[in-house]
Amino acid sequence: MGTWAVHSPSPAAADDGPAPTPAAPGTLRFADAKRRVLRAFETELIERKLRENKGNISKTAEALGMHRQSLQQKLRELGIVINKYRD
Numbered sequence: 696m697g698t699w700a701v702h703s704p705s706p707a708a709a710d711d712g713p714a715p716t717p718a719a720p721g722t723l724r725f726a727d728a729k730r731r732v733l734r735a736f737e738t739e740l741i742e743r744k745l746r747e748n749k750g751n752i753s754k755t756a757e758a759l760g761m762h763r764q765s766l767q768q769k770l771r772e773l774g775i776v777i778n779k780y781r782d
Contacts, residue, residue, distance in 0.1 A: 738773050741766070742780075750781035 723731075741759070748754040756766040770777065 734773065737769065738775065741769065741773065741775060745775070745777060745780040748780075750777045750779075752777065 741755070744755045744758045748758060752766060753763050756763040759766065761769075
């Protein structure tokens with residue numbers, strides 16, 4: 696990963712939050728870095744629980760503390776195919 700481009704908002708912009716600033720070439724904006732790390736974390740955790748539960752969606756959702764439908768939506772978002780975790 697590259698470096699993060701982070702800046703402080705000016706006092707006038709404090710109410711609206713910081714204005715997005717294009718990152719310099721070769722750098723990674725904080726929001727983009729956060730998105731990548733979160734996606735990698737979610738994928739790793741869900742895949743681990745799927746392996747532990749042999750691809751059973753209901754058991755995996757319970758182990759993760761989420762509703763089955765929410766897990767199914769997250770699987771679609773992350774592109775995780777559960778067939779490879781089933782016996």
